[in-house]
Amino acid sequence: MNEGDARVPHWARQRERGSFALMKLTAFGLRRLGRRPMTPVLYLIVLYFFVFGRRARRNVRQYQDYLAAWSGRRELRPRLRSVFGQFMAFGDSLLDRLEVWRGSLPLSEVQLHDPSGMCARLLKSAHGGRGEILIGTHLGNLDVCRALAELGEQVPLNVLVHTKHVAHFNRLQNAAGDHQLRLLQVSEMDAALMLELSQRLDQGEWLAIAGDRVPLHDGRRVAVDFLGHPAQFPQGPWLLAGLLRCPVNLMCCLKIDGRYQIHLEPFIDAPEWERSQREALIKSWVQRYANRLAQWCLLAPQQWFNFHAYWQSSDLSQSSGETDAHPRRAAP
Amino acid sequence: MEHVAVTREALERDIAQLIIDTLNLEHLTATDIPVDQPLFGDGLGLDSVDALELALALQKNYAVRIESDVKDARRHFATIASLAAFVGTQRAACAD
Numbered sequence: 001m002n003e004g005d006a007r008v009p010h011w012a013r014q015r016e017r018g019s020f021a022l023m024k025l026t027a028f029g030l031r032r033l034g035r036r037p038m039t040p041v042l043y044l045i046v047l048y049f050f051v052f053g054r055r056a057r058r059n060v061r062q063y064q065d066y067l068a069a070w071s072g073r074r075e076l077r078p079r080l081r082s083v084f085g086q087f088m089a090f091g092d093s094l095l096d097r098l099e100v101w102r103g104s105l106p107l108s109e110v111q112l113h114d115p116s117g118m119c120a121r122l123l124k125s126a127h128g129g130r131g132e133i134l135i136g137t138h139l140g141n142l143d144v145c146r147a148l149a150e151l152g153e154q155v156p157l158n159v160l161v162h163t164k165h166v167a168h169f170n171r172l173q174n175a176a177g178d179h180q181l182r183l184l185q186v187s188e189m190d191a192a193l194m195l196e197l198s199q200r201l202d203q204g205e206w207l208a209i210a211g212d213r214v215p216l217h218d219g220r221r222v223a224v225d226f227l228g229h230p231a232q233f234p235q236g237p238w239l240l241a242g243l244l245r246c247p248v249n250l251m252c253c254l255k256i257d258g259r260y261q262i263h264l265e266p267f268i269d270a271p272e273w274e275r276s277q278r279e280a281l282i283k284s285w286v287q288r289y290a291n292r293l294a295q296w297c298l299l300a301p302q303q304w305f306n307f308h309a310y311w312q313s314s315d316l317s318q319s320s321g322e323t324d325a326h327p328r329r330a331a332p
Numbered sequence: 333m334e335h336v337a338v339t340r341e342a343l344e345r346d347i348a349q350l351i352i353d354t355l356n357l358e359h360l361t362a363t364d365i366p367v368d369q370p371l372f373g374d375g376l377g378l379d380s381v382d383a384l385e386l387a388l389a390l391q392k393n394y395a396v397r398i399e400s401d402v403k404d405a406r407r408h409f410a411t412i413a414s415l416a417a418f419v420g421t422q423r424a425a426c427a428d
Contacts, residue, residue: 189384190384190387190405191383191384191387191388191391191398191399191405192397192398192399194384194387194388194391195387195388195391195392195397195398198388198392239381239384243381243384243385243388244388274356275355275356275357275382278381
């Protein structure tokens with residue numbers, strides 16, 4: 001790694017601004033023109049980001065490199081074409097995202113892989129069960145999971161987001177025609193938030209949160225092996241699960257051969273910890289999550305939409321925060 | 333006056349028990365934790381995640397609200413005595 005890495009902006013600052021401008025433009029175009037005439041425009045926009053996004057290009061290359069080495073599949077090694085392909089896949093997912101918001105991507109076009117019958121539980125909780133946690137990822141298209149909302153008249157789903165761009169996104173979503181999604185900004189976990197989330201769960205609402213992005217202000221993170229190299233993952237979603245004593249499921253939506261597949265899997269039935277083992281337990285959950293993520297990456301190698309530097313050099317990994325969540329033994 | 337003192341003591345004991353139950357400190361009993369012992373850091377040794385867990389339990393059990401102001405929360409959560417005082421005033425405020 002070179003000296004530039006020390007100044008790498010956090011993803012929340014770096015990425016969302018760019019993609020917001022991009023999405024605003026595509027949202028506008030899509031609304032006015034429809035998808036087909038927008039596609040060449042999208043190519044141009046993506047090309048622009050590809051040509052001038054040196055850092056993002058390097059990060060994508062690194063991801064593809066690690067994926068190929070970890071899986072032993074040489075054909076996945078990064079080439080100019082495959083790196084550009086990942087940028088294009090992102091552009092494509094933006095178009096899909098806007099269609100989802102407009103409600104023009106129906107559930108019938110989405111394949112559901114739900115071996116544990118999670119959808120049934122999701123529906124049931126609207127009629128008096130307790131909610132659960134869904135952990136999503138920026139592999140593939142999270143927003144397509146919104147199609148799940150079509151399952152019932154209304155599946156009570158709250159999406160927890162970290163960034164301050166929520167207001168922007170709300171505006172953008174409204175512009176795109178989506179008024180249903182409930183976004184909750186979570187910049188910090190505090191007592192009031194915990195109570196609110198706990199009450200929502202008790203009312204049968206579900207919480208969705210991304211498990212693969214470390215928030216800007218909350219330093220609680222944990223480094224685990226991902227594609228053969230240590231990467232930082234947030235502790236937040238797992239702390240929530242443990243604090244709220246709430247079952248955890250994984251959710252992932254990949255576009256395969258032009259069609260979306262939503263994968264829903266149970267992950268932790270009843271999270272509970274001993275204080276002294278909390279940190280180790282969270283790390284084991286996150287490692288298991290990273291392993292699952294790696295397998296999903298192989299299903300859709302170019303849909304890893306984390307364009308920021310995902311693997312930090314080791315000297316950055318000892319940042320503050322981890323010690324904060326370190327359980328000390330209570331005095332006897 | 334005496335009545336107030338008794339209820340506060342009872343509340344302090346209740347809160348100590350809540351701490352023990354919530355955080356699974358099974359090796360302790362309510363009377364083991366001095367009411368003026370710091371809960372965090374060098375005292376009982378709780379951390380920020382314990383604080384969240386505790387805050388959630390307090391809010392549920394005593395129907396109080398703990399606002400997000402970090403400075404205030406830190407003051408209220410310093411000891412069992414300060415927690416009892418906080419819950420006491422909050423409940424009095426609600427009763428009015």
